[in-house]
Amino acid sequence: MLKDVTLGQYFPGNTVTHRLDPRxxxxxxxxxxVAIFMAGGWVGNGLMIAVTAVCMIVSRIKPRxxxxxxxxxxxxxxxxxxxxxxxxxxxxxxxxxxxxxEGLERSAKMVLRIVLLITDTFLLTYTTSPIALTDxxxxxxxxxxxxxVPVHEITMMISMALRFIxxxxxETDKIMSAQKARGADFETxxxxxxxxxxxxxxxxxxxxSFRRADExxxxxxxxxxxxxxxxxxxxxxxxxxxxxxxxxxxxxxLAGVIVLRQFGL
Amino acid sequence: MSELRVEALTHTYSAGxxxxxxxxxxxxxxxxxxxxxxxxGHTGSGKSxxxxxxxxxxxxxxxxxxxxxxxxxxxKKSRRAVKNKVxxxxxxxxxxxxxxxxxxDIAFGPRNMGLEKAEIEQRVREAAHFxxxxxxxxxxxxxxxxxxxxxxxxxxGVIAMRPGILILDEPTAGLDPAGCxxxxxxxxxxxxxxxxxxxxxxxxxxxxxxxTERLIVFDHGHIAMDGSPEEIFSKPxxxxxxxxxxxxATRLAMALREKGVALEGAVFTHGQLMAxxxxxxxx
Amino acid sequence: MEPIIRFENVHFTYPEGEREILCGIDLExxxxxxxxxxGHNGSGKSxxxxxxxxxxxxxxxxxxVAGLDTADEDKLLELRRTVGxxxxxxxxxxxANVVEDDVAFAPENLGVPPKEIRERVDAALKQVGMYDFRxxxxxxxxxxxxxxxxxxGVIAMQPRVLVLDEPTAMLDPQGRREVVQTVTALCREKGMTVVxxxxxxxxxxxxxxLIVMSNGSxxxxxxxxxxxxxxxxxxxxxxxxPETTRVLHELGLPTDxxxxxxxxxxxxxxxx
Numbered sequence: 001m002l003k004d005v006t007l008g009q010y011f012p013g014n015t016v017t018h019r020l021d022p023r024x025x026x027x028x029x030x031x032x033x034v035a036i037f038m039a040g041g042w043v044g045n046g047l048m049i050a051v052t053a054v055c056m057i058v059s060r061i062k063p064r065x066x067x068x069x070x071x072x073x074x075x076x077x078x079x080x081x082x083x084x085x086x087x088x089x090x091x092x093x094x095x096x097x098x099x100x101x102e103g104l105e106r107s108a109k110m111v112l113r114i115v116l117l118i119t120d121t122f123l124l125t126y127t128t129s130p131i132a133l134t135d136x137x138x139x140x141x142x143x144x145x146x147x148x149v150p151v152h153e154i155t156m157m158i159s160m161a162l163r164f165i166x167x168x169x170x171e172t173d174k175i176m177s178a179q180k181a182r183g184a185d186f187e188t189x190x191x192x193x194x195x196x197x198x199x200x201x202x203x204x205x206x207x208x209s210f211r212r213a214d215e216x217x218x219x220x221x222x223x224x225x226x227x228x229x230x231x232x233x234x235x236x237x238x239x240x241x242x243x244x245x246x247x248x249x250x251x252x253x254l255a256g257v258i259v260l261r262q263f264g265l
Numbered sequence: 266m267s268e269l270r271v272e273a274l275t276h277t278y279s280a281g282x283x284x285x286x287x288x289x290x291x292x293x294x295x296x297x298x299x300x301x302x303x304x305x306g307h308t309g310s311g312k313s314x315x316x317x318x319x320x321x322x323x324x325x326x327x328x329x330x331x332x333x334x335x336x337x338x339x340x341k342k343s344r345r346a347v348k349n350k351v352x353x354x355x356x357x358x359x360x361x362x363x364x365x366x367x368x369x370d371i372a373f374g375p376r377n378m379g380l381e382k383a384e385i386e387q388r389v390r391e392a393a394h395f396x397x398x399x400x401x402x403x404x405x406x407x408x409x410x411x412x413x414x415x416x417x418x419x420x421x422g423v424i425a426m427r428p429g430i431l432i433l434d435e436p437t438a439g440l441d442p443a444g445c446x447x448x449x450x451x452x453x454x455x456x457x458x459x460x461x462x463x464x465x466x467x468x469x470x471x472x473x474x475x476x477t478e479r480l481i482v483f484d485h486g487h488i489a490m491d492g493s494p495e496e497i498f499s500k501p502x503x504x505x506x507x508x509x510x511x512x513x514a515t516r517l518a519m520a521l522r523e524k525g526v527a528l529e530g531a532v533f534t535h536g537q538l539m540a541x542x543x544x545x546x547x548x
Numbered sequence: 549m550e551p552i553i554r555f556e557n558v559h560f561t562y563p564e565g566e567r568e569i570l571c572g573i574d575l576e577x578x579x580x581x582x583x584x585x586x587g588h589n590g591s592g593k594s595x596x597x598x599x600x601x602x603x604x605x606x607x608x609x610x611x612x613v614a615g616l617d618t619a620d621e622d623k624l625l626e627l628r629r630t631v632g633x634x635x636x637x638x639x640x641x642x643x644a645n646v647v648e649d650d651v652a653f654a655p656e657n658l659g660v661p662p663k664e665i666r667e668r669v670d671a672a673l674k675q676v677g678m679y680d681f682r683x684x685x686x687x688x689x690x691x692x693x694x695x696x697x698x699x700x701g702v703i704a705m706q707p708r709v710l711v712l713d714e715p716t717a718m719l720d721p722q723g724r725r726e727v728v729q730t731v732t733a734l735c736r737e738k739g740m741t742v743v744x745x746x747x748x749x750x751x752x753x754x755x756x757x758l759i760v761m762s763n764g765s766x767x768x769x770x771x772x773x774x775x776x777x778x779x780x781x782x783x784x785x786x787x788x789x790p791e792t793t794r795v796l797h798e799l800g801l802p803t804d805x806x807x808x809x810x811x812x813x814x815x816x817x818x819x820x
Contacts, residue, residue, distance in 0.1 A: 010646075012646075012683050129645060130644070130646075131645065162645060163645050166687040167639050167687055175360065177355065178360075178361040179373075180322060181320060181348060181352070181423070182361075182373055182377060182422060182426070183348050183374055183378055211640075212637075212640045215635060215641070219635055220643060221603075222601055222702075223653055223657060224625055224629055224654055224705065225657045232655075232656055232660060232661060232665065233652075233656055233662060233665075234656060234666055235662075236662050307720070308690065308691075308720045308722065309690075412589060441786070442747065442786055443786035444588075468721050510721055513790065513808075516791070516808050517792060517811060519808070520808040520812035524815075525816065535794060539795070539798065542799070542815070546819070547819060
């Protein structure tokens, strides 16, 4: 059950998307997100759906993996769509109904936006190893080092967090099973009772996380880690012509969506 | 003091996905009340999946588990009730300790059973006694204890539920030889005094051979061997074939037989080896 | 030849602790040797290991590694690249989501040029037999495989000494065999000095030298045959003795055969 969470997962591969420089992919994602929010009419939105679909095909990411990733977000999606559905004024679908045609459209667009947003983000994390991702972030943010932002430390923490997500999920599963075997009940009762039922899981999880952090720090120091200074990288980031093309395409897409918006499409 | 019967038990993980994997297939066996059983097998042979079915933590994808003749997966109520009858101690159980005091942690199981305060208190003391946790530790935080002590407190937490069937998944993993011996002694004491059925998953062949009455060997999700230690270790070649270790005494006896020393009977403890050597006139 | 590790009257007590953990250790370890350290929990064997790469420094006495005093903070980096350390829990020493990225971590920290890192990573992974898994996610590997990745991550620093602090305590028998075989090969083939801390006596059988610790002191030190033949001492320390040694000891035969074949040979010879 918990093992199905796909957050931070990476599917190794050798497609064009996999080979793009992580910096390009991060910038592309930003362009895409802006474009998603710029898309106003159904033509613009349709274009975004098409682009995302093409990206999925090119990256050989199966729709199933995307659906699996979307599952935990279901609540947010349903919540926002309901909000838009019930609180938009306009012409009722049937006389006397609270649901309006405008509400239906806005709600549909909202759901589409969230789904596209999440899908595109997954396309990045599914095709980019966490190390490459954080490395790309570190490079993109490196100008901030001048104003004393600890860029290396921040990206290091992100990559550690990504590394330990599967380990901690596995551990949570184990602790839950062990407490269930002792008769713990996580499924019945009111909110307070259920919140209380989490204590036997959270306490051991915290205790072991602190121990892990301790041991990890010693292990890292033993492997000569001393901050970002003088560090080299095995995998060098290098811009290739395809990165330029990808960015140009991304920029053209954004421009196209903005133009469409002008015409109300 | 409960009887366990498993019929055609099968479990397939992630059924219907590309990650589909059958961990155990068509397992049938009966463990009579009060038996001391050792489960052997590689990591990934299916024994961990198997034991999690015995108290309904995992739902079978096929087959049925009966405890004292009742289907434990009949409904939600029976799935909960079986947790009080079948105690399961996971690997590294000390990682589940969470209460502020040793006493409260051991009491967690009995509290979940909804017992009276006096009854809980009595069971906690009794369980602590079985595993040799001294009275003065009861008010301490479990986090302050040594590794071996934590392990024993965690085992006491399950024993305090007075399960008729006690299952332990590698209770001695990661402990030093003295710690291992102590835990095994505790388990034997519990079994002797309570009469409970005990199932122990172990990688330690010497312990398994010496202490249990029956050994069940898992291999690739099936039962490869099932019998008394005498029966199992009279065919040590088969264990070697599966890739499992044999007790050191058995290993040495095999080498001796190869050298033409005709030792009598099954050999799996030091005592048996010495007796067999005496039998051929070595000493 | 100058020993690669030298302990001179080392005492150690934790700052807030009362009990002395190490009580005057004198020890020399030769370069290229395979040394196993055996002892029950709390005997001080892990503390001893942690002194070898300055995770801990003595409260009295000193530790010299390849001529470097471990208390000298200016030489810390040099010391740590000389002595690689592998710990008990493989999950808590793997830092990356991809095997090869993890192995690259130490050379990256040392500022090794990218091309050379690649070569070192490939060589290290081949040495521990994990090259085919270089693109895998570590959390999907078995315990023994994870621990071999951890070993690769350390030998990519090209250390002269490999210290392993109970690397097999959390592994199944298969994983234990994998780890012991790997470190034995590193010592025999690459001439690396190996210090293996353990409480499994069967892992010490292939070592050149076996040290037994108890209550912060060394109570036995010699070849595995010589140490195991002190059956009474081992029992007093709560440690196991190989069945082969025990049988030979009880039969009153010389206890210098640890493997079952040689031992059986001895016993058979007596029958004839």
